[in-house]
Amino acid sequence: MDKTSLTKAELLVTPIEHLELKAFDPRPLVDAMAHMAFQARNLNRAARIYGMMLAEPGCGVILTLAGSLVSAGLKHVILDLVRNNMVDAIVSTGANIVDQDFFEALGFRHYLGSPALDDNQLRDLAIDRIYDTLIDEDQLRVCDQTIGRIADGLEPRPYSSREFIEAMGRYLQERDLGADSIVRAAFEKGVPIFCPAFSDCSAGFGLVMHQVARPGRCMTLDSARDFLELTRVKLACPDTGLLMVGGGVPKNFAQDTVVAAELLGHAAPMHKYAIQLTVADERDGALSGSTLKEASSWGKVATTHEQMDYGEATITLPLLAGYAYHQGHWTGRKELRMAEVCARA
Amino acid sequence: MDKTSLTKAELLVTPIEHLELKAFDPRPLVDAMAHMAFQARNLNRAARIYGMMLAEPGCGVILTLAGSLVSAGLKHVILDLVRNNMVDAIVSTGANIVDQDFFEALGFRHYLGSPALDDNQLRDLAIDRIYDTLIDEDQLRVCDQTIGRIADGLEPRPYSSREFIEAMGRYLQERDLGADSIVRAAFEKGVPIFCPAFSDCSAGFGLVMHQVARPGRCMTLDSARDFLELTRVKLACPDTGLLMVGGGVPKNFAQDTVVAAELLGHAAPMHKYAIQLTVADERDGALSGSTLKEASSWGKVATTHEQMDYGEATITLPLLAGYAYHQGHWTGRKELRMAEVCARA
Amino acid sequence: MDKTSLTKAELLVTPIEHLELKAFDPRPLVDAMAHMAFQARNLNRAARIYGMMLAEPGCGVILTLAGSLVSAGLKHVILDLVRNNMVDAIVSTGANIVDQDFFEALGFRHYLGSPALDDNQLRDLAIDRIYDTLIDEDQLRVCDQTIGRIADGLEPRPYSSREFIEAMGRYLQERDLGADSIVRAAFEKGVPIFCPAFSDCSAGFGLVMHQVARPGRCMTLDSARDFLELTRVKLACPDTGLLMVGGGVPKNFAQDTVVAAELLGHAAPMHKYAIQLTVADERDGALSGSTLKEASSWGKVATTHEQMDYGEATITLPLLAGYAYHQGHWTGRKELRMAEVCARA
């Protein structure tokens, strides 16, 4: 590829297409992994623990998302989980939800690129790069502005990120946008989505514009309310399981609800099930790679059914989610509509 | 060590002690690294870029912190940067600021432990583990409650995390607590501290208690305001440099201010200098390990003076910060008191 | 599991079972990965490049193996590649070939274990651990001794590791052992196997016993001859492709043949195709994680068709090898019987 002569149109050619769980059945492979070693066996165990969460009546499943998962082609995998009652609440970084899912719901796409492209040239062309994926920055600005307009339409008071993301879902529904959007599907299924660091993405740009334009009568984002609402979700379920993709704030946030419940005077059990797909290492002491056993010392996660799998999520999540999908324990599950619990918080 | 027979008092014996920059001079070693390869040479270059930030008149230095740095013995290194005008604003995960620094300011300590300890036993003893470090969970609960009480004393309105952390600094100053606290020193030096995911730590516990106790008349945390304030910091400096320890939300947040400034109609330059100490890998596409060149495609970081160094921060940050400290470019720097810029935002 | 009370028989219960390529068809998943990002897309590209190697008439395929692959349940995957003419030469660490494949051919098994087991207790029970896998050390000693006896039966002269491993294959064939053994199948298919650091495993133990018992009239292992023979393999093929699992000595050795050919006065082309499955990082400067582009500066690998995939091999190799198997380009391939080229070297 002669980089120097490519135009923006020539670079943004081939869009990312999202994998669907019905398109492949990994059960024969993942079942065989039970008899192997290392991360194959770990993946098998994680997949079976996810199946246990889905099979157990009343167990609420909290999905946490960190990393650029939606732009990487995993949007429909997550959508399949939402649509088939395989997840009851989501905690995510803002980028997955706003810059990537909501962005695509507005009609935009992500494009195949390469880590070898010249970033200075990309900047000149207003193309943003995520490793091997490209985004039209002008389209991202439309996304920011749409967020700003949604904020403009809201009553000026503090909101949880969950409330704001519901407003985004309603925006899509009213305009019939985002047929395959996680934000819209979650809105319609009553699955609350939390972005505890919500300003840390395109949403932040939209909200800053909103606040600057309306000093003194603007909406605000109350991140403490996020925490309170997610704690209510924890308390509403007799048991809970965590399906964590990556680490970061979403992992920490979801685990912390056990402690928060306790502080509010409720004897909530630890998360009964916990699995994490991650490439992070425990040896730097940071939370992202910290073991789920370590989380047990904090009283957050029970150790009986926990499993980490070390691997990059574009490969491991399809295997794990596809296994649970084709295993079919979700067929007997009901919508828990945890968003309604949050709204009452 | 016979784990089964140890009591809490026997486990929480030897406290973490914090390294001070004046105690060692790494210049001979770091200078020699310029002529070597791999991460030694990268560390040398990162250290020299930090020196350039400090030597350039008017250049604002933004420090971002992710990972369990304060509990790991790096508190005094960060404190030395604050006290000697080597940093003008801080963006951090909540744990470093609240659970670790403020916690120690209240008189508590972190203790040497081991990753091999039995986590179920630790839970029974109310001891929390961070890799090889132990915390008395009962003391953490005191920290949560103190946060709750500080919130109780504030006028019920939306606050940026920076405002709340200033209130924490004032709390310490008034009671003469935390002689070596980052929170207190930053308060006194006018260095704003932002925790964009502020509920994601002990602060979240305190604020949830506050909100539940005072429905309808509680304070809230406006994370959009955090973003607006940090953007004002960016705009107040002719040039800026980023010193990033770890990735996560703080890295993203600090980088994004360039775009935010632009959206507010100000032609802010990219961050002129950017260094990151990290163990994250770029191959999973997540932000924490994404290259600073990639950030350049987003228009956030200029590529002339950027350097990542791959290594764990308890080893690399002392070498980098110690180099800059003993190099002494900070002697001519003034307090920029960016907290005052934030307060006017 | 109460570790302290388990006996050897209670620990060595559930054997590793080896995945077979015919048991699952990953094509729908791996095809979809072409439209995704990060390591999924890389895996798709690596799988397609492997297909190109197999489809190209005359292209010799060299498989390199590092890491504990055979003990981890990948023996039959490698066996399927050998049996279906999907690989023409193998370069491996000794452990895969001797301690694991030949060991199982003698009738022994690997067992499911856990990284949390107490290693001092395992040592007392004469159980060896590879991460989450267990081996009966007494059986390993039988393997060592068998190697020693094979050496005892050979004419005392220098041997390449390829020659010795053929003698191991013959040993199995004559006794009708190892129906699913890579060593035996490769012997029968004329696929040479090289272990350039052959003493670095159970073979070393056997050979040391042989040499000590027969001073002055023992066989020796000539590692320079290994290199010469593999270079002959390179020269015998108009083009070559590398399928590298892990890095280490096998990666280096296979790449180096291009240079060796040149030094012998033959204008051998670079390896036309090269793929590597690895978890190693390039930032430490070591060969295992060094990019295939870097190998191109050395004149070893052409850059048109090269792809690394970052992931652990128990997950990525089944997807890659399964894709190529079900794609079926191997059906038109002939046995190249490169062992005969080596024997003439």
Add this chain to the structure above:
Amino acid sequence: MDKTSLTKAELLVTPIEHLELKAFDPRPLVDAMAHMAFQARNLNRAARIYGMMLAEPGCGVILTLAGSLVSAGLKHVILDLVRNNMVDAIVSTGANIVDQDFFEALGFRHYLGSPALDDNQLRDLAIDRIYDTLIDEDQLRVCDQTIGRIADGLEPRPYSSREFIEAMGRYLQERDLGADSIVRAAFEKGVPIFCPAFSDCSAGFGLVMHQVARPGRCMTLDSARDFLELTRVKLACPDTGLLMVGGGVPKNFAQDTVVAAELLGHAAPMHKYAIQLTVADERDGALSGSTLKEASSWGKVATTHEQMDYGEATITLPLLAGYAYHQGHWTGRKELRMAEVCARA
């Protein structure tokens, strides 16, 4: 840097310069790390264990080297260990010893480069790249040929790599080359150097040329003899300690000597001390990142005094070796001249 216009002379400008242990004293820093967490504390413990090895009368120290350490500027650090009786035997990858140390002894240098250089262009210029370091390929060919000539001068029989590397040391001494060469210093100090995969480097090229030119009357490399000799070293010391930099074949080889000794009927104790500096992760099950506790299940390493440190060696080895150097336990140590033990094997 405009890559396209640079000539070879313009690229090979600034040579790597080797750090010397006397040039810096890391004791104040490394001592303080004892009270910190994570890899700083691990590094402190590893450094103290190295000190214990040196302080214990009769304890033999085996240094293992993997990764491109010599080219990276660590040659003089290793040289300082050899010269000051801080190491009694070395097991290394071939590249460090031949392509890098012996290469520099012939008067050549390594040069500062960048991982961003165009590898196809480098190949056209006959420049080889190791991450951020450059080598003149024409000079490497001189190195290969010198190896070939040394082989030509030897009596045609099987040699251990240790014997051949001694011949290289003698070659340098006779010509008064390599004043700062590890190969020469080790030769003069009686420190045996083993490269168990000796063909896997420039030596392989030289030896292949030698063998092709002299069919039937060439020297050969007996890697089984390497193993036997190193086992004799183990047996000659009442106790042993391992200082391992990286993993790979050298780590495995050095650990295995305990088992080999046992098989030869000698009750050799496990390695009493063991430390490893590595960036490898244990989760892929490969030996390089396997824990030293795992090695204990194999009966190779005692668990009382073992410590791994996770970090890249250009940063961690100077701190560790510098600590031990300035601590000074080596002042009372004698040359063990283990090469003489090997020669008698």
